[in-house]
Amino acid sequence: MAKVTIKDIAKKAGVSKTSVSFAFNEPSQLPEATVQRILEAAEELGYVPDPIARILKTGKTGTIGILVPQPIHEITRNPFFSEFIEGVGEVCTMDGFSMMIVPPLKGSMERAIANATVDGFLTLGLELKKSAMVVLDNRDVPFVMVDSDPEDGVAAVNIDDEKGGFLAMDYILQAGHKKIAIIAMRSGKEGKYKDYLGTLRKRVKGYQTALEAFDLSMDHEKIRLIECASTLQGGRHAFDEIWKSDLRPTAVVAMSDIIALGIMRAARDQAVKIPDALSLIGFDDIPFASLISPPLTTISQPIRKKGKVAAELLVEHIKGNADISHKILPVKLVERGTVR
Amino acid sequence: MAKVTIKDIAKKAGVSKTSVSFAFNEPSQLPEATVQRILEAAEELGYVPDPIARILKTGKTGTIGILVPQPIHEITRNPFFSEFIEGVGEVCTMDGFSMMIVPPLKGSMERAIANATVDGFLTLGLELKKSAMVVLDNRDVPFVMVDSDPEDGVAAVNIDDEKGGFLAMDYILQAGHKKIAIIAMRSGKEGKYKDYLGTLRKRVKGYQTALEAFDLSMDHEKIRLIECASTLQGGRHAFDEIWKSDLRPTAVVAMSDIIALGIMRAARDQAVKIPDALSLIGFDDIPFASLISPPLTTISQPIRKKGKVAAELLVEHIKGNADISHKILPVKLVERGTVR
């Protein structure tokens, strides 16, 4: 059976399309009886207004998009993402938005941006290429960048990554460690840290500062940087890699808790005691970091709040109140049981 | 500046709207030079085809919706959801779909369904009211129901909940426990288990069968059923509640791992040793269940696979290959360290 449209209802109820539209959107404008009749006709025929047609006319989709640099099934493997989404979700609930997760489409971020039916975007950890930025601009929907190097004239939400990096490395150094492995999430730069952008760049800068105070540096032979996927699996692989390398680090600085958790898992499997044989510090402070044992020492960032703040900012933009501010949320060191 | 449309490009490039459309969608139909000219004009003016207009015409949104019964910020608190999404995400990646999370809109599932711009829905743990089912039917988009009582004529994916319930309860009973608290996720039925639907109903049925073999039943005074949110917090509250009740259970059967984890957390805070002072079995087998210590004994279900299977089924429907099958995925008991 063909789709039931407003026209069918109009015919059936013996009124114009306008009246039908009113019956749904401004019932107060119509006599009670007419509204009844229309609604009944609609019910009988099984009519549901086509959301797309409505959007084309009104220009409001009622959904906000989260632009992510990786395939969905990959990004969801990090509880960080759930936490972030939770914060965004609070705002969605509040303001009646749905949420769309927008990964690259056939490998192209541009295409994904061009095709998403949203009122605005949150970009998460995206290093937007010029071309993507152009598409984003041309789409003419507002966007807020989270965990990226801020661009002029666009709203941004970040945490104090540099301080976070410093805090983590300094803590390890203060504990007396000299052979240190740094595990970063995959960047596409294969560990060439000097090319790092955004979050990674800032954290590494923090590491540097801390290292220099101990006469060390990122280039020192006892300091090793490797990358892995920011997942449990990724952490496990990372552990295997560092553990069989020539440098047997006494401490690991992980760029995310989920990586750290993966490392703990792998270490346990190989009977490497943490923190006795290996110290470990994470980054994020996801809920499970404190649940595991030993509980994970980490840098805490307000993930949920970050999502919430960013979403609030975006919703303001959608409502037409441009606020190009650049917010920076604090981080702090949480001492628990994985560093000796 | 006003939005740049296909018309502007046509004028600028001195061609018709049709040609512009072709230049983007079927460039092979146009002479190379014309395509170039059009693309340049588009680039210069910053043109991006309007996805909504495209969808209105083509009828394809390129996104699949996940209908969830709770606000986003609540549902994301259960790692079960991330796992599920991960499975769905695999299919999205494969077939180039985005994913939209669709919670009730202003309290109304009907409204949410009516407004979502998707090619199809996955419903997760939804007990769809008649009215919502009607809207879903009328929307005329395919849908697949996951974790619900299957309806005639609609595709469904479930796990063997009844067996899962049986396995869990039987294991606890075999271990010699007689005073047992069952913790269910909030159902809106406030523990009146006889009114349960879907997943909950089936699991309770499994409990019953196991209990009866030990001359017990859901109504026995030593068997207690309470509900809580399926979150870490929820589990913590649940522990507090059962621990200060007159019945001091020696074992807890939790309906989700995240609840179980919350219970473990609360128990630890109050120095209640698991499994020595209290045995505990979960349900789901989320990744963290095996990471925690003691590792959580639980009923394992293939969450990610469930998402994947459901999404595959949905995509088939979207492509026009109706397959109204009802799949049931297996569960199994995973003995770890929380039952004595």
Added chain:
DNA sequence: TTGTAAGCGTTATCAA
């Protein structure tokens, strides 16, 4: 109070 008609920005059919 109700109806007419003009868009919204595409795609796609059909002529030229």
Added chain:
DNA sequence: TTGATAACGCTTACAA
């Protein structure tokens, strides 16, 4: 090869 033009289904001035 290219260009009018008619949908797509709705909202909303404006007219009656």
